[in-house]
Amino acid sequence: NKKPVRVAVTGAAGQIGYALLFRIASGEMLGKDQPVILQLLEIPDEKAQNALKGVIMELEDCAFPLLAGIEAHSDPMTAFKDTDYALLVGARPRGPGMERADLLAANAQIFTAQGKALNAVASRDVKVLVVGNPANTNAHIAMKSAPDLPRENFTAMLRLDHNRAASQLAAKGGFKVGDIKHLTVWGNHSPTMYADYRFATVNGESVKDKINDQAWNKDVFLPTVGKRGAAIIAARGLSSAASAANAAIDHMRDWALGSKGEWVTMGVPSNGEYGIPKDIVFGFPVTTENGKYKIVEGLDIDAFSQERIDATLAELQGEQDGVKHLL
């Protein structure tokens, strides 16, 4: 019988939270033998705290055998106490008339405070996943605000983009989505991200050779994956939630339990790989084993790919320069 681990989730009463918590509690993230204690954080606002109470009642009503405890919090300093996993989902959405700089500043405040709280009270091995947008920059801010934690513990979610890319490729090529290996998405979680299937294989054969259509790559595939979030908002009237929660589960499960040699995409702080400056949180292909991830190195970057990587990097540098004075 395993000892319970502590999983903190912020924005727990939001729509991604609602699609996420029940799956964590049922063992889909950390395994069907791993008990969990949920430490849920919402803003102190009465409406949000009430909504959180409702979610907790529903979690109780599921009678999940693996759910060893549930806590409601309004302060990150208590929510992150001894936490082993932290899923930072809550963020400040863009309001009407809000400029990009205002959005960055509002989130910088949230993620500075949460980074400091993790630094002060979380497990020294805490695995942090930032989902709340702008996810890469928020992860960078949290990492910079937590100098006593290893920098590699801070990651951002690119897995939804990765999964979207896999599904588009499967549809185009008539592949089973689960057969696609060695796919990756470089850069920022934004429409500038570069989904790259040059190395992808299906049953050992090259996906690029099977599709062999650069115009489709450039004019259909990349824009479809890049603008998928907007397409979902247009269709549903709400942003992606179940697919985002699913991607968060995939990200954490693979990080904790290993990717068994397969590539997965994670936004992680660069150490200079592929010319990306140190500490920029960038989508890279990684493999995971024993609770650690490793960036796949030595891949050939052709001229088209370099151009895409440069564009998404420029956007990220702009964001991260824009918050520098706040850190």
Ligand code: NAX
């Ligand atoms: P919701 O607005 O439904 O929920 C967010 C919740 O976070 C709210 O209940 C709010 O009260 C709470 N919150 C806000 N600030 C907080 C703080 N400082 N501490 C604790 N809780 C706080 O949004 P939802 O649809 O759940 O999306 C959450 C975030 O995920 C958004 O920033 C969104 O942009 C981002 N996304 C990121 C994706 C990714 O791939 N990285 C994809 C999906 C999603 O768009």
